[in-house]
Amino acid sequence: MSKLKLATVWLDGCSGCHMSFLDMDERLLELAEIVDVVYSPIVDAKEYPDEVDIALVEGAVSSEDDEKKIRKIRAHTKTLVAMGDCAITGNVPSMRNPIGPEAILNRAYIENASAQPQIPSVVVPKLLRTVRPIQEYVKVDAYLPGCPPSADTFHTALIALINGGPLDVSALTRFGA
Amino acid sequence: MNVEVDVKTLVIDEQEVSARAGQTILEVARENDISIPTLCHLDGLSDVGACRLCLVEIKGSNKLAPACVTNVQEGMEVSTDTDRLRKHRRVILELLFAERNHICSVCVSNGHCELQTLAQEQGLTHVRLPYRNPNLPVDASHERFTADHNRCILCTRCVRVCAEIEGAHVWDVMGRGIDSMIITDLHEDWGASSCTRCGKCVQVCPTGALFDKSKIGSDHPKYPDFLPYLNLMREAR
Ligand code: SF4
Ligand code: SF4
Ligand code: SF4
Ligand code: FES
Numbered sequence: 001m002s003k004l005k006l007a008t009v010w011l012d013g014c015s016g017c018h019m020s021f022l023d024m025d026e027r028l029l030e031l032a033e034i035v036d037v038v039y040s041p042i043v044d045a046k047e048y049p050d051e052v053d054i055a056l057v058e059g060a061v062s063s064e065d066d067e068k069k070i071r072k073i074r075a076h077t078k079t080l081v082a083m084g085d086c087a088i089t090g091n092v093p094s095m096r097n098p099i100g101p102e103a104i105l106n107r108a109y110i111e112n113a114s115a116q117p118q119i120p121s122v123v124v125p126k127l128l129r130t131v132r133p134i135q136e137y138v139k140v141d142a143y144l145p146g147c148p149p150s151a152d153t154f155h156t157a158l159i160a161l162i163n164g165g166p167l168d169v170s171a172l173t174r175f176g177a
Numbered sequence: 178m179n180v181e182v183d184v185k186t187l188v189i190d191e192q193e194v195s196a197r198a199g200q201t202i203l204e205v206a207r208e209n210d211i212s213i214p215t216l217c218h219l220d221g222l223s224d225v226g227a228c229r230l231c232l233v234e235i236k237g238s239n240k241l242a243p244a245c246v247t248n249v250q251e252g253m254e255v256s257t258d259t260d261r262l263r264k265h266r267r268v269i270l271e272l273l274f275a276e277r278n279h280i281c282s283v284c285v286s287n288g289h290c291e292l293q294t295l296a297q298e299q300g301l302t303h304v305r306l307p308y309r310n311p312n313l314p315v316d317a318s319h320e321r322f323t324a325d326h327n328r329c330i331l332c333t334r335c336v337r338v339c340a341e342i343e344g345a346h347v348w349d350v351m352g353r354g355i356d357s358m359i360i361t362d363l364h365e366d367w368g369a370s371s372c373t374r375c376g377k378c379v380q381v382c383p384t385g386a387l388f389d390k391s392k393i394g395s396d397h398p399k400y401p402d403f404l405p406y407l408n409l410m411r412e413a414r
Contacts, residue, residue, distance in 0.1 A: 094308065130310065143302040169302045170300045
């Protein structure tokens with residue numbers, strides 16, 4: 001049997017979910033026997049592949065770039081997994097929603113700047129008005145809440161997803177776990 | 178003296194149980210180790226039927242009934258855990274999460290929150306409704322406690338404990354519908370209110386909405402179990 005194609009994606013999150021994923025430690029070797037990591041911040045591929053079996057998506061949708069990415073990921077992925085609270089609830093990134101992007105950008109780049117205060121407008125993608133969870137943009141097949149979900153949660157959930165076995169997420173993790 | 182106890186027999190989840198007239202379905206279910214999820218109910222306070230999590234089905238009625246404010250009747254047949262009820266409970270929890278700003282990872286109640294625990298028990302892994310993310314105040318004017326409206330679910334436990342047990346009636350509800358807010362006195366700062374600083378409201382608040390300033394991180398378990406004990410000791414006086 002050929003190996004399953006696994007992608008991991010980093011939208012607006014702190015990378016903590018990826019750190020926790022790596023905390024699977026020696027179990028990663030065992031996983032490497034059954035999956036190929038075809039796209040991830042920790043591998044070199046620059047373009048999202050055409051056909052991915054399982055994608056773990058960390059982070060909320062906060063910028064125009066995030067939105068483009070999540071739609072592309074959905075179009076090319078069989079099983080899309082929302083990984084962690086930012087992807088599922090907006091979590092800490094969404095704390096800017098009641099305030100709005102202008103006030104946040106002003107605070108960060110004008111009020112608190114000691115030299116050359118200016119709001120970046122080139123290269124960096126434009127922020128969306130509000131930070132949204134990924135299920136508000138695309139269909140999500142599985143949810144793994146937690147900030148971050150533990151390595152054990154990742155391992156149990158991934159094995160279940162790969163084997164198509166039953167998965168009781170609430171027995172493993174919760175919001176804020 | 179002739180003390181007659183009016184006994185009712187009924188069925189809850191196919192289990193025959195007996196109860197005293199005037200008991201609620203919730204009381205009788207709990208006496209028989211049948212669990213019904215609740216949020217606004219708290220042993221030791223009056224019941225208001227505000228959260229609707231305790232809804233049950235009663236045979237012969239198409240309407241769902243809140244177990245905390247529905248008295249038992251002879252021959253009643255109650256179901257507490259059906260697909261229909263699970264669906265309603267899930268939607269109620271989703272509405273609570275979507276209504277204000279629940280950022281569990283940075284909440285003082287993370288790991289000790291009744292709303293969070295219920296969500297996990299009911300298998301809620303995500304919210305299907307769009308989050309409203311309203312802009313809400315945090316009242317940190319009190320010397321010892323903080324009120325964070327972002328986390329309030331309007332269960333009114335604080336209102337009831339302060340009025341019924343402490344006798345100070347500092348808290349109340351202002352406004353209607355989605356604009357409802359709990360307020361202290363006539364919408365003054367908590368720190369400038371008639372609060373006696375007893376801390377009862379903080380202990381009964383099921384979420385991170387009311388908390389003790391001396392607690393940091395998410396190290397804030399609450400201990401509302403003093404209430405039935407306090408009531409018992411007062412009755413004995
Ligand atoms: S009050 Fe409870 S549900 Fe709300 S953010 Fe805090 S821990 Fe989470
Ligand atoms: S701490 Fe103040 S507001 Fe809270 S119950 Fe006591 S008197 Fe009421
Ligand atoms: S502050 Fe706490 S106890 Fe009071 S209504 Fe809000 S959630 Fe309930
Ligand atoms: S516990 Fe019965 S309505 Fe809230």
